[in-house]
Amino acid sequence: MKIEQIINKCKELSFDLDFSYAKNWKQEKPNRILVGFMPVYFPRELVHAANGLAIGILGSGDRKQIIKGDAFYQSYICHIPRGIIELALDGNLDGIDGFIFPSICDVIRNLSGMFKVLKKGAFIKYLDYPQNFSDKTGGTFYINELKHVLSEITKINGAEVTDEMLWNSICLYNKNRELIEEIYDIKQQYPWRLSMEDLYHVLRAGMVMPVEEHNRILEEVLDSINANIGEPMDKIRVVVTGAFCEQPPIGLIKTIEMAGCYIIDDDFLSGSRWIQGNITTDDSNDPLEAISRAYLTRSRFSASVYSIGDKKGKSLVSLARRRRADGIIFAAPSFCDPALFDAPMLQKECDGSDLRYISFQYSENTGQYKVIKEQVGAFSDSIKLWEEPVINN
């Protein structure tokens, strides 16, 4: 398949709010199940090993008019849960067997309770990620949580999950993360070869299809951008941060790139890139223990993970330096306590590191980009015209 066809297929799948591709996959063979997970991270390996497909439910974006959802949420609550409730009430999520709500914030936590009250799915699990990162304390707790998830899945389809099956799934997701990182590495060097819009669609499609198939797609994308394609443009290189949960509309991503920026790293679909490096038997011979240790020691920095000692700020600056970024764009969803409370701390670190930044807020259904375009354009121009490249290596 040509790269254009692949990207078009990903565009179609990544915003199919009926999740038809995944539902068709389920119908193809008996005892397959679908498990929906909300942002940010969920170890999809568990579902894969249990003959299932974990699908990302990332809100309805700007693709669905919200009517019922607004009756469930006050105006001062972010947009993503109202989109998800709308999907649930309109039947878009029918056929999904269970739902996972990772611990990100109070809104997603309470959304798990709303799904319970509305009786959606055969199981609803708020997955309480440990905020204590000691192996014996947080790790033991987390492994219990993972076992709970597995037992809920196998109760439905009767699957017997062996260690070998879990390791097989872990390897496939290791490969998935490796390929994604390779793409980002090439994009860092040659950002004109793949737009952020296209990369976003490719990654988002990976949340609704089997990992084996997604890995093939990523390999093809990688092949394509390994070739010398496209022409560089006079744009600055930016890292976008703050968009880890409620996703920015595609129009916003395009706006940033059209206004004079190459997005060379981001936290848009950070669940796909959560674990840094591979999960291996160096972590543990026990697969659940290995997943847990990888989470405890190699999670990417995020507003949803407890961190003191300014580690997050340092991680952001370090990412910007590694990617040779000219600046940072803080783009957070409106009313997102975690991202918005992180911003002053992260910005202080940027100030101390002489790293330029701008910030704005959005919601998943933002439709007006003029102001953002002007702000980003001015940011880009100011760096191009007046700044020597801040980070050279």
Next chain:
Amino acid sequence: MAAEVIKEKSMILQKEMIAKLFDDLSSAKDTGKKVVYTFVPGNLSELIHAFDMLPVYPEINALQSGMRKQSGSYIRDAEKFGFSEDVCTYVKCDIGMMLNGNIGPTGKKLPDPDLLLLSYTGCFTFMKWFENLEQLYPGVPVAMIHTPYQEGGKITPEMTEYMVKQLREDVIPKMEKVSGKKYDETKLKHILEDAAKTEDLIVKIFDTTKNSPSPIDAYFAGVYYIGPINIGFRGTPESVEYYTELYREILERVRLGLGPVTPEGEVTERYRLVVEGPPNWTSFREFWKLFYDHGAVIVASSYTKVGGLYDDGFRHDSTRPLESLSEYCMNCYTNLNLPQRISHLKKCVTDYRADGLLVNSIKSCNSFSAGQLLMMRAIEEDMEIPVGFIESDLVDPRYFSYSNIKNRLDSYFQMLEQRKIITKEIKQNIPAQTGI
């Protein structure tokens, strides 16, 4: 001329307790007492006392600033510092107060923390709050205890074990280091015995609203009653004395058939309500007046359970000190899942014979607010009671719209009145119909 306010003995006792706490805090650096900043929900007061440390509650500072009309400028200062207009105003008020010299409610500067004790119960924003404080107080150690959410509607042994391990491996060693004292479990057990006595008393106090008229308002006066139990006195003899006296005074009101006391005297009970959600602090008196002007008395509220839910029998247990501290944290109201919260509110409506449920939805508090509209609908459909909905904020005066709230409450009270008339008519018709 306003009538002279006659203070009950319990009010004097509370005032003395709180004044002494703030005096101790203002002289802490001289006396060598160590200061712990911590939160009300899931507070580990007994442990703090066991190490002879003094607690400071940033939420309490914020609400006090709100009541003293200072929160507006503190919030604006925090926004100038970089915090979004969208985020929790308790945090911004606290940080704004700190940026302005950290002057406490008594007009004296509050001491800087020696330890930030982050008991992360029922509110994710607490975590973000202390991540920020840690940057603003560089070098101050943070003891963090992650409280698992009751997602499955119960506390499992694994959850308790996780919390006890955190207490043993992280919280207690840090408290030992900061205070310079060894952990003394015998001392903690004694404190927990008094905590349990206090908890018995607070349950009895809030149960007096089963009387008609209710002798107290369980929300507007309730927030004063929960003061000592929530701000560090729970396991102290002073607390037992205070709640014993308060209970005695309330029983006397029951004996005399008196209704609740308001800033404008006793209210004649017309409607009995259950309220979900915290109150507004910036216009607390005006807010309260909107209720008592209509004879509305709050007979139960979820907010008074935010620092501990004791109705279902939970008591701190000196025979299982760390386990019961953990279970206490996990059992605070906002750490319950939505079905549990619905069931708790329904029980309140039934047990306290309420005429309706009112939700005060707080802009700043997603922990409370997200899901309230569905909770309200579920209760309305199941119990067929009138429900009402108003919106305000904790300490941001920009989000208290007097006329909006008044209009909504007026309509709600009309609905309750109509309901009373219809119910009365139905009752009157029943014998006649039976006669046919």
